[in-house]
Amino acid sequence: MKKVYAVSSGSYSDYRVNAIFSTKKLAEEFMRFIPDGEYNRIEEYEIDPQDVDLVKRGYSIWSVHMLKDGNTESITKRDINSFSIRNIGHQIWRRTKAPAFKGKGIPDILTSVVWAKTKQQAIKIVNEHRAQMIATGKWK
16 A cells, blocks of 8 residues: 555544645645645545645636536636635536525526636636536436
8 A cells, every 4th residue: 555645634523634645745745835724734545636736737726607508607716725625526506496596597507616727727627517417417
């Protein structure tokens, strides 16, 4: 088994592993490049994400809200920190069922947090994921 290093933060029910690396040096760089005042220490685990490499190569984290028809409702460049990294991914926000939006004609949207170098690249990544979700029936 390959030895890897994890950066953890929080305590008790708030304890979490923020990221896991193949070397202690990469874990230390993560702590330096992605600020979080709650880091505990570096621990051993088995995963090696590309977060620091992406930061070094000029990638940013983008939050994109996209309608089912492919129009972008909003896009925001997010601060790079342990919270934004934990939220990388895609999910449908069913606003049509949310009490605050129900009956107001506000459509559901795909909310995505992605690594990209530019606003245009972030939109393209999310649009491709949107198309896959529709094609596979995950967004009806």
